[in-house]
Amino acid sequence: MDDFLLVLNAGSSSIKFSVFCIDQQESEVVIKGQVDGIGSKPFFRAKNKHQEVIAELFLEGELIDHHQALKFLLGWLDTHSPNGKIIAVGHRVVHGGPDITAPALIDDQLMQLLESLIPLVPLHQPHNLAGIRAIAKTRPDIPQVACFDTSFHTSCTDMTRRFGLPEQLFQEGIRRYGFHGLSYEYIASVLRTETPEIADKKVVIAHLGNGCSMCAMDGGKSVDTSMGFSALDGLMMGTRCGSLDPGVLLYLMREKSMGVDQLEQLLYKESGLLGISGITNDMRELIQSTAPQADIAVDLFVYRIRRELGSLVAALGGLDALVFTAGIGENSAQIRQRVCEDAKWLGVELDESLNEMNKQALAYLSSSKSKVPVLVVPTDEELMIAQHTLKIIHARK
Numbered sequence: 001m002d003d004f005l006l007v008l009n010a011g012s013s014s015i016k017f018s019v020f021c022i023d024q025q026e027s028e029v030v031i032k033g034q035v036d037g038i039g040s041k042p043f044f045r046a047k048n049k050h051q052e053v054i055a056e057l058f059l060e061g062e063l064i065d066h067h068q069a070l071k072f073l074l075g076w077l078d079t080h081s082p083n084g085k086i087i088a089v090g091h092r093v094v095h096g097g098p099d100i101t102a103p104a105l106i107d108d109q110l111m112q113l114l115e116s117l118i119p120l121v122p123l124h125q126p127h128n129l130a131g132i133r134a135i136a137k138t139r140p141d142i143p144q145v146a147c148f149d150t151s152f153h154t155s156c157t158d159m160t161r162r163f164g165l166p167e168q169l170f171q172e173g174i175r176r177y178g179f180h181g182l183s184y185e186y187i188a189s190v191l192r193t194e195t196p197e198i199a200d201k202k203v204v205i206a207h208l209g210n211g212c213s214m215c216a217m218d219g220g221k222s223v224d225t226s227m228g229f230s231a232l233d234g235l236m237m238g239t240r241c242g243s244l245d246p247g248v249l250l251y252l253m254r255e256k257s258m259g260v261d262q263l264e265q266l267l268y269k270e271s272g273l274l275g276i277s278g279i280t281n282d283m284r285e286l287i288q289s290t291a292p293q294a295d296i297a298v299d300l301f302v303y304r305i306r307r308e309l310g311s312l313v314a315a316l317g318g319l320d321a322l323v324f325t326a327g328i329g330e331n332s333a334q335i336r337q338r339v340c341e342d343a344k345w346l347g348v349e350l351d352e353s354l355n356e357m358n359k360q361a362l363a364y365l366s367s368s369k370s371k372v373p374v375l376v377v378p379t380d381e382e383l384m385i386a387q388h389t390l391k392i393i394h395a396r397k
């Protein structure tokens with residue numbers, strides 16, 4: 001009988017999952033998949049460890065919610081992993097507030113705290129918590145662990161966390177939290193084992209996916225990051241605007257009578273690469289497109305990284321390595337090349353042929369003359385969650 005760990009990442013209309021087979025301290029993904037279209041046309045798809053599709057089906061009924069989708073998933077897993085049992089579930093939870101510095105076993109007290117944070121991330125946290133509640137209801141015997149996107153940045157000082165707003169608002173929690181922490185933590189752990197000569201130095205990581213952010217790390221700890229109070233701040237993203245003069249919001253409210261919901265839609269869903277190009281939020285398509293607006297969108301994407309990199313290097317007081325990760329960072333040689341071209345003043349120099357090669361694991365991309373090593377490190381937030389969950393479950397025994 002094998003033991004399995006289930007890792008869940010519940011979003012607004014999808015639940016991504018990974019099943020890890022646990023063998024002593026090691027864990028390996030055996031099934032990965034997702035339920036998409038929750039609330040509209042739910043579709044389930046799963047692949048095995050060889051990337052072969054092992055299930056593809058529409059779930060009956062348009063009104064399937066997170067709870068029903070998870071019930072289906074657990075039932076499906078029971079019949080498709082007959083030689084073992086799920087011993088724990090690890091969840092990605094976007095917000096842990098200012099004080100939670102590490103993953104935690106979920107109990108009623110923690111749930112209450114996480115619920116109190118919903119107003120800070122209304123588009124994400126409710127879905128994360130719905131996933132936890134659904135498991136607690138369907139399988140109350142299974143221990144659950146929450147892993148937070150904010151925890152990694154709790155090492156930042158209050159200086160980097162404060163906005164120039166009245167102190168009372170800071171005390172009430174209006175501060176920079178930072179996100180993508182599980183990705184940064186994973187990369188910090190890979191650097192520690194694979195490139196210890198870099199891990200303890202000043203490193204900037206560019207997590208460039210649909211959501212994009214950058215993190216300034218010193219000695220493996222976050223000292224500053226581009227995302228702030230929400231996941232809107234900093235770099236321009238697929239559909240999110242990135243840094244924006246707050247005066248724009250006042251103008252849109254006053255002159256265009258925009259309400260909260262409209263602004264939320266505009267800033268989260270209709271801006272960024274999609275808003276500027278008017279074509280798509282998909283970087284691959286924009287790079288291939290000949291439309292002038294696609295070029296403008298990609299140019300601005302790169303320029304914002306240039307600005308943010310300068311700012312984070314100033315925060316660190318130097319730069320010893322630059323790391324690319326996530327969908328665009330891992331796969332787009334062109335974006336990496338343009339970012340590094342802009343960063344020449346920092347002593348960054350790419351090796352073009354290394355940059356062009358397809359990267360499945362940590363790899364150096366810089367030339368031998370480069371003062372600052374450039375690396376690509378594929379991120380793995382699910383593995384990070386699995387490792388944390390396993391550690392907490394073992395410590396409990």
Ligand code: ADP
Nearest residue numbers: 208209210211281282283284326327328331332
């Ligand atoms: P998420 O933030 O949703 O996890 P990903 O990390 O998967 O997103 O990144 C998605 C982005 O990566 C998309 O914009 C996609 O176009 C981009 N991407 C993936 N492969 C490539 C590629 N070969 N070239 C350029 N962009 C790519």
